[in-house]
Amino acid sequence: MVQERAAFPTFSQEPIRLIDPDGRWVAPFPHGLSAQELRRFYRDMLAARLLDEKLVVLVRTGKTSFIAPHAGHEAAQVGIAHALQRGHDWLFPYYRDLGLVLAMGVPLPEIFGQTLGNAADPAKGRQMPSHPGSRSLNIFTVCSAIASHIPPAVGAAISMKLRRTGQVAVCTFGDGATSEGDWHAGVNFAAVQRAPVVFVCENNRYAISVNIAQQTASENIAIKAKAYGIPGYHVDGLDVLASYSVVRYAVERARAGEGPSLVELVVHRFGPHSSADDDTRYKSKEELSAERRQDPLLRYQRFLEREGLWDAQWANELRLEIAKELEAALQEAQAAGEPDPLQMFDDVFAARPWHLEEQRRLLAEELEA
Amino acid sequence: MPTVTLVQAINMALDEELRRDERVLILGEDVGRRGGVFLATEGLQQKYGPDRVMDTPLSEAAILGAAVGLAAHGMRPVAEIQFADYVFPGIDQLFSQAAKLRYRSGGQFTAPMVVRMPSGGGVKGGHHHSQSPEAHFAHTPGLKVVVVSTPYDAKGLLKSAIRDDDPVVFMEPKRLYRAVKEEVPTDEYLLPIGKAAVRREGRDITLVSYGGPMVETLKAAEEMAAAGVEAEVIDLRTVLPWDKEAVLASVVKTGRLLVVSEAPRTASIASEVAATVSEELFDQLLAPPLRVTGFDTPYPLAQDKLYMPTVTRILNAAKRLLDY
Numbered sequence: 065m066v067q068e069r070a071a072f073p074t075f076s077q078e079p080i081r082l083i084d085p086d087g088r089w090v091a092p093f094p095h096g097l098s099a100q101e102l103r104r105f106y107r108d109m110l111a112a113r114l115l116d117e118k119l120v121v122l123v124r125t126g127k128t129s130f131i132a133p134h135a136g137h138e139a140a141q142v143g144i145a146h147a148l149q150r151g152h153d154w155l156f157p158y159y160r161d162l163g164l165v166l167a168m169g170v171p172l173p174e175i176f177g178q179t180l181g182n183a184a185d186p187a188k189g190r191q192m193p194s195h196p197g198s199r200s201l202n203i204f205t206v207c208s209a210i211a212s213h214i215p216p217a218v219g220a221a222i223s224m225k226l227r228r229t230g231q232v233a234v235c236t237f238g239d240g241a242t243s244e245g246d247w248h249a250g251v252n253f254a255a256v257q258r259a260p261v262v263f264v265c266e267n268n269r270y271a272i273s274v275n276i277a278q279q280t281a282s283e284n285i286a287i288k289a290k291a292y293g294i295p296g297y298h299v300d301g302l303d304v305l306a307s308y309s310v311v312r313y314a315v316e317r318a319r320a321g322e323g324p325s326l327v328e329l330v331v332h333r334f335g336p337h338s339s340a341d342d343d344t345r346y347k348s349k350e351e352l353s354a355e356r357r358q359d360p361l362l363r364y365q366r367f368l369e370r371e372g373l374w375d376a377q378w379a380n381e382l383r384l385e386i387a388k389e390l391e392a393a394l395q396e397a398q399a400a401g402e403p404d405p406l407q408m409f410d411d412v413f414a415a416r417p418w419h420l421e422e423q424r425r426l427l428a429e430e431l432e433a
Numbered sequence: 434m435p436t437v438t439l440v441q442a443i444n445m446a447l448d449e450e451l452r453r454d455e456r457v458l459i460l461g462e463d464v465g466r467r468g469g470v471f472l473a474t475e476g477l478q479q480k481y482g483p484d485r486v487m488d489t490p491l492s493e494a495a496i497l498g499a500a501v502g503l504a505a506h507g508m509r510p511v512a513e514i515q516f517a518d519y520v521f522p523g524i525d526q527l528f529s530q531a532a533k534l535r536y537r538s539g540g541q542f543t544a545p546m547v548v549r550m551p552s553g554g555g556v557k558g559g560h561h562h563s564q565s566p567e568a569h570f571a572h573t574p575g576l577k578v579v580v581v582s583t584p585y586d587a588k589g590l591l592k593s594a595i596r597d598d599d600p601v602v603f604m605e606p607k608r609l610y611r612a613v614k615e616e617v618p619t620d621e622y623l624l625p626i627g628k629a630a631v632r633r634e635g636r637d638i639t640l641v642s643y644g645g646p647m648v649e650t651l652k653a654a655e656e657m658a659a660a661g662v663e664a665e666v667i668d669l670r671t672v673l674p675w676d677k678e679a680v681l682a683s684v685v686k687t688g689r690l691l692v693v694s695e696a697p698r699t700a701s702i703a704s705e706v707a708a709t710v711s712e713e714l715f716d717q718l719l720a721p722p723l724r725v726t727g728f729d730t731p732y733p734l735a736q737d738k739l740y741m742p743t744v745t746r747i748l749n750a751a752k753r754l755l756d757y
Contacts, residue, residue: 215498
């Protein structure tokens with residue numbers, strides 16, 4: 065499997081790129097994707113963008129408290145989603161991955177339910193928005209604590225290896241996460257164990273306001289892999305086909321027992337860190353507009369145009385269709401209503417010990433009064 | 434029935450569970466070839482191989498975090514932290530991941546794992562080989578916390594912890610590893626998490642303790658008996674969830690409570706037990722509940738034996754209660 069795929073250069077100085085900013089296919093090999101698959105990538109990227117826009121409206125209208133916008137990350141996230149075997153492989157995402165989990169197949173009403181923290185949330189409204197998870201899709205529920213999901217991804221991958229399940233764990237994170245001790249602990253252990261895990265950094269060069277130059281003195285993120293004895297791939301994350309192809313290569317390499325790798329997808333973060341942040345305090349107008357001009361959706365549109373796969377009417381209909389889906393899903397989620405407050409005491413343990421029973425009774429009495 | 438030490442009983446439990454369930458796996462620093470620095474895992478890697486008794490890099494975050502992922506994916510990991518004092522580099526994995534995984538996912542993902550760690554003082558280990566951090570764990574919703582004091586309990590409770598569907602912090606007082614011996618069945622038995630044991634029956638005063646200071650507490654009870662005072666001695670065995678029913682039943686009988694622990698006093702398990710008894714049995718108490726604990730200092734080297742509750746300190750506190 066791995067041998068049949070194009071191998072990508074490790075530790076390249078220039079980012080690996082298959083589509084240039086003008087939409088030209090620049091790789092020396094064919095992409096091997098059908099017209100339908102290529103269009104599907106666009107649909108997923110557009111859905112991710114429109115979801116992001118919808119979430120911004122939900123915050124601005126006071127319907128939810130928080131979001132971590134993913135606009136600018138769509139090519140990277142859609143590329144990752146298509147690189148793994150959905151429902152078989154495991155994904156360990158971070159909080160800026162709503163576009164990724166949507167492309168992985170998490171139903172929109174669940175995403176909105178989690179955003180609203182109501183009864184439509186499979187996690188029962190336990191966490192702030194932008195913290196999805198899905199047992200049925202093997203998507204490990206997001207934890208706010210930066211890089212804390214990296215050692216668990218490694219543990220799951222060790223289990224996959226020991227039990228020969230043929231699965232791979234894919235773990236995503238931002239550039240800031242690479243400074244955490246847990247990141248080092250996890251990557252090092254995975255490398256020693258040759259565990260089937262792929263570490264994917266969505267490097268938007270900002271950890272809230274801290275620029276990559278204050279984050280690391282390494283020339284890029286991918287090069288860090290060298291010290292752990294695993295391959296590192298420096299990739300243009302605004303290029304959906306490069307993101308997909310390199311992550312897919314790393315995933316199949318891991319599946320074949322060749323161990324972990326680190327893939328760096330260099331992206332832009334078009335929005336602020338979160339709805340509670342103001343990025344104009346640390347990014348200039350020029351920088352913001354220069355980033356916006358490098359929109360991954362536009363680049364991919366140019367590619368589809370060159371390939372003769374673009375049709376303005378198709379794109380318009382797609383946009384309307386997704387907008388309708390988003391609105392319908394939001395309505396469905398909103399209709400679910402508030403979760404039962406006494407659910408607060410569930411899932412601390414498999415069964416409630418006496419002290420939680422007592423505390424639950426206390427709240428129940430207060431609510432009945 | 435063989436007579437074994439506490440650390441041998443731990444080894445028996447691990448051996449039995451590795452044999453019983455293929456999903457059980459041990460990971461930690463020096464647990465494989467070396468058999469652990471206290472030899473708790475001696476001989477197990479030879480028997481079950483390096484994949485099931487796994488030497489890890491020197492990283493508590495890697496050990497505990499990997500245990501979370503192994504457990505979430507369906508294994509039953511038993512992680513060893515070489516000394517309780519060294520759990521702190523991995524505490525985010527225990528507190529943010531293991532303890533909250535079931536809750537934050539709404540029950541979709543779970544982390545059934547055991548974290549074994551030698552704890553407590555009395556071995557001239559200074560402050561980084563002597564601490565009793567159980568209150569930290571008990572204060573973090575989502576973790577069960579067991580502290581053993583006998584070989585029989587160690588085997589039965591460790592086997593239960595491995596089969597438990599929630600993360601269990603399993604603390605082993607290192608000064609008792611080879612200090613206590615008793616007959617332990619080679620047959621299968623399990624002890625319930627959350628149940629205390631009455632070590633001695635009495636009607637005059639209730640002494641509640643757990644872990645290392647069980648030794649001094651029982652000695653104090655013997656001395657009291659020689660002076661005609663019958664102390665009831667309860668070993669909590671599990672500090673979260675602790676056995677309130679057993680403690681209350683005893684204090685209803687005696688009217689006097691003394692809690693003994695070697696952990697620092699402020700915000701401790703001893704304080705929790707004393708506060709609960711005060712709240713629930715105020716009008717049946719003959720004296721205010723008292724605590725004999727470690728001091729609120731870092732654990733000192735030179736005063737190793739003085740830091741921990743001494744028999745004298747326990748007897749003095751009991752006298753205050755009896756003379757009240």
